[in-house]
Amino acid sequence: MSDYKVYSLGDVMLQSGMRIPDAKLAYKTYGTLNSAKDNVIVYPTWYSGQHYENEWLIGEDKAVDPRKYFIIVPNMFCNGLSSSPSNTPAPYGRARFPHVSAYDNVRMQHRLLAEVFGIEKIALVTGWSMGALQTFHWGAMYPEMVERILPFQGSAKCSRHNFVFLEGVKAALTADAAFLDGWYDVQPEKGLCAAARVYAGWGLSQTFYREKLDLEKLGYASLEDFLVGFWEGWLLAKDANNLLGMLWTWQYGDISNNEIYTGDFVKALSSIRAKAIVMPCKTDLYFPPEDSAFEVAHMPNAELRVVDSIWGHFAGGPGTSPVDIAVLDKALRELLAS
Amino acid sequence: MSDYKVYSLGDVMLQSGMRIPDAKLAYKTYGTLNSAKDNVIVYPTWYSGQHYENEWLIGEDKAVDPRKYFIIVPNMFCNGLSSSPSNTPAPYGRARFPHVSAYDNVRMQHRLLAEVFGIEKIALVTGWSMGALQTFHWGAMYPEMVERILPFQGSAKCSRHNFVFLEGVKAALTADAAFLDGWYDVQPEKGLCAAARVYAGWGLSQTFYREKLDLEKLGYASLEDFLVGFWEGWLLAKDANNLLGMLWTWQYGDISNNEIYTGDFVKALSSIRAKAIVMPCKTDLYFPPEDSAFEVAHMPNAELRVVDSIWGHFAGGPGTSPVDIAVLDKALRELLAS
Known part of the structure; x- marks a missing residue:
């Protein structure tokens, strides 16, 4: 259904x-x-x-x-x-x-x-x-x-800086040996969590964090709770190869x-x-x-x-x-x- | 001497x-x-x-x-x-x-x-x-x-956003199983490289990359050459536990x-x-x-x-x-x- x-x-x-x-x-x-x-x-x-x-x-x-x-x-x-x-x-x-x-x-x-x-x-x-x-x-x-x-x-x-940010996400995910160059049978969870933590700094602005909107608006209990619940929770629900596939699509995106x-x-x-x-x-x-x-x-x-x-x-x-x-x-x- | x-x-x-x-x-x-x-x-x-x-x-x-x-x-x-x-x-x-x-x-x-x-x-x-x-x-x-x-x-x-950026660096480094929770005999090079790639997006501005100062001013041959030669070269010369020690000093830095x-x-x-x-x-x-x-x-x-x-x-x-x-x-x- x-x-x-x-x-x-x-x-x-x-x-x-x-x-x-x-x-x-x-x-x-x-x-x-x-x-x-x-x-x-x-x-x-x-x-x-x-x-x-x-x-x-x-x-x-x-x-x-x-x-x-x-x-x-x-x-x-x-x-x-x-x-x-x-x-x-x-x-x-x-x-x-x-x-x-x-x-x-x-x-x-x-x-x-x-x-x-x-x-x-x-x-x-x-x-x-x-x-x-x-x-x-x-x-x-x-x-x-x-x-x-x-x-x-x-x-x-994709700008050069955006490309570099994505290199960081990719490197964090693939640093986990459990990724096995993409031949894993079990998701490389440590790598997914690392990629999520890298993403966390980029996704929201310095001022978002300064004003604690993660707590005030999104209702997390602490910064660490936000990193685990929002960011790691996001990527742990995904497949590593899928994420890397879309990351490639992004890095090489160019209408020309x-x-x-x-x-x-x-x-x-x-x-x-x-x-x-x-x-x-x-x-x-x-x-x-x-x-x-x-x-x-x-x-x-x-x-x-x-x-x-x-x-x-x-x-x-x-x-x-x-x-x-x-x-x-x-x-x-x-x-x-x- | x-x-x-x-x-x-x-x-x-x-x-x-x-x-x-x-x-x-x-x-x-x-x-x-x-x-x-x-x-x-x-x-x-x-x-x-x-x-x-x-x-x-x-x-x-x-x-x-x-x-x-x-x-x-x-x-x-x-x-x-x-x-x-x-x-x-x-x-x-x-x-x-x-x-x-x-x-x-x-x-x-x-x-x-x-x-x-x-x-x-x-x-x-x-x-x-x-x-x-x-x-x-x-x-x-x-x-x-x-x-x-x-x-x-x-x-x-250390601001909350800065703390999060450093969480990404740390997570990338420690995602490498060769880090062995700090008990490595050989440096976790893959993790050091991943941490360096994460750092690369933060160290310099979007405009720096847009204007290609890595090539024009620093003399690298390509963006990848910059990531390897400048960034990975930087962290591969360091000890992983030392880096994590200083990272802690940074994250918890507060004059009060x-x-x-x-x-x-x-x-x-x-x-x-x-x-x-x-x-x-x-x-x-x-x-x-x-x-x-x-x-x-x-x-x-x-x-x-x-x-x-x-x-x-x-x-x-x-x-x-x-x-x-x-x-x-x-x-x-x-x-x-x-």
């Missing part, structure tokens, strides 16, 4: 030159596709997230309203529901699961929309973090199809790294025709507003709207900061009305 | 209730103590650094001029030269080396000055990073003795955590009589200027001077950014002249 559907893509050839045999794209839809097929919202998942973990922005009281819109949440490859190291049989599973780019992800999401639903126009693509990466890809890869985008706390290309734009990042940004509101958070430690400003400067129809929050990367994130989510929801409403 | 001296402190009782038996304080001096004994500069070491790694600020063309001043560089406990896990015999060595606070460090440095040199006045205490932590301790613990302080890119108390101030941080700051210039860097990811601003607001004789640099924590650091070091040197000159 799963709450989602799975589209069988057949064998999928990837940018890396490898394949996912009998690839599966898991997705969930909310609302009803109208007869004009012009009420579509695509809302990709974030790092480690699964479709139900996108639901904080969906609701009858929200801009992303299933009474008006047909909302499709495609699960990213490697997230454990779409094809992933954890669910792909030998010889392509586990440590051998191929590298999947954001481009590969969005190309397969496009097939889902075209082949299953016959969709040719998208009213809005939006997403948080790696969901924003996929949002930018939608805008650059299918400029005539995508009318609006609202990427929040994410980027069109494909045959369309052949590495010309500015050209790729310039090709995004969608009306866009790009919403970094002022205190996000790995997607700083400067990177978004560069992107917006090269997008023909985009506005930069910096979220003034101390929640860092979690400003618009999964339900943790209601005040910032209200700001985001208002922007989504405004963009959809335009 | 060492270039430093060692003062034998005897058995030292620590705040933790444990002891360092036959404790050693390694130090180096530069210049000559004058007969009035009023030309003393104390310049403590930083995380992992040894006295010779403090020398980028010392010179005849510098404010910290050995022709005018008697400069004492005391090595922090756990740095491999003063008593450390790596050089203390059983049963107090290796994994059993006791926790040493910044307070313990400065109390022993004070003994060195008093017992070896008969020094009663200090013209200046200055230091980078954990050196700044010790500098603040000098100001708070010996307010009548210390005339001036210039802590740069450091704090008087002692019998003098009994946890009253504001009182401790207010007690620093020294004329002070406190120099955080605008883009330092773990010592953000906001924390320094709080400190300065409660210090009676202090100026906040934020360094406008994209070098992050390394603005005034060990010789890497000559432009910022010139700014620091000018401030040191100004403070010493006052």
Whole structure:
């Protein structure tokens, strides 16, 4: 009794030159596709997230309203529901699961929309973090199809600093010998905990910690309780190879790294025709507003709207900061009305 | 033929209730103590650094001029030269080396000055990073003795966010099973490399990486070359238990955590009589200027001077950014002249 559907893509050839045999794209839809097929919202998942973990922005009281819109949440490859190291049989599973780019992800999401639903126009693509990466890809890869985008706390290309932060997460996870180069039968829990502790400093701002929002707003008993309950709890629920697969997708995310734009990042940004509101958070430690400003400067129809929050990367994130989510929801409403 | 001296402190009782038996304080001096004994500069070491790694600020063309001043560089406990896990015999060595606070460090440095040199006045205490932590301790613990302080890119108390960043470093190092809970005979190199990669994202700013100063200014061939050559090279040269010992000193650093101030941080700051210039860097990811601003607001004789640099924590650091070091040197000159 799963709450989602799975589209069988057949064998999928990837940018890396490898394949996912009998690839599966898991997705969930909310609302009803109208007869004009012009009420579509695509809302990709974030790092480690699964479709139900996108639901904080969906609701009858929200801009992303299933009474008006047909909302499709495609699960990213490697997230454990779409094809992933954890669910792909030998010889392509586990440590051998191929590298999947954001481009590969969005190309397969496009097939889902075209082949299953016959969709040719998208009213809005939006997403948080790696969901924003996929949002930018939608805008650059299918400029005539995508009318609006609202990427929040994410980027069109992984910055060098962001790459280094992720190197730290990866190194911490794989320092655990129990990882066995990806051939573990039991999850490398010590490595997962280490990766989570590394992540903890990046996910929220210095001011978040200074003002003790982990205790005051999220209800943890102490800093250590927050590290264990929130951060370690998060990664211990995940599969190590899946996490490393998505980490690769993130590190090598770049809307211009494909045959369309052949590495010309500015050209790729310039090709995004969608009306866009790009919403970094002022205190996000790995997607700083400067990177978004560069992107917006090269997008023909985009506005930069910096979220003034101390929640860092979690400003618009999964339900943790209601005040910032209200700001985001208002922007989504405004963009959809335009 | 060492270039430093060692003062034998005897058995030292620590705040933790444990002891360092036959404790050693390694130090180096530069210049000559004058007969009035009023030309003393104390310049403590930083995380992992040894006295010779403090020398980028010392010179005849510098404010910290050995022709005018008697400069004492005391090595922090756990740095491999003063008593450390790596050089203390059983049963107090290796994994059993006791926790040493910044307070313990400065109390022993004070003994060195008093017992070896008969020094009663200090013209200046200055230091980078954990050196700044010790500098603040000098100001708070010996307010009548210390005339001036210039802590740069450091704090008087480890912030909660800083604590979390260090948790990530520690977790990465100790995720390596070769660490053997500190009882290794061979260094846990994979863990040291992982800790170094975690550190890499924190040490320098997002803009440093965006502008590729690792390549343009430091001469590395690629980002990976920088991660290996600069960061992993740094920690692979160190002892894991020593690093964890200093990490503890850092995490629990707090000028008020002692019998003098009994946890009253504001009182401790207010007690620093020294004329002070406190120099955080605008883009330092773990010592953000906001924390320094709080400190300065409660210090009676202090100026906040934020360094406008994209070098992050390394603005005034060990010789890497000559432009910022010139700014620091000018401030040191100004403070010493006052």
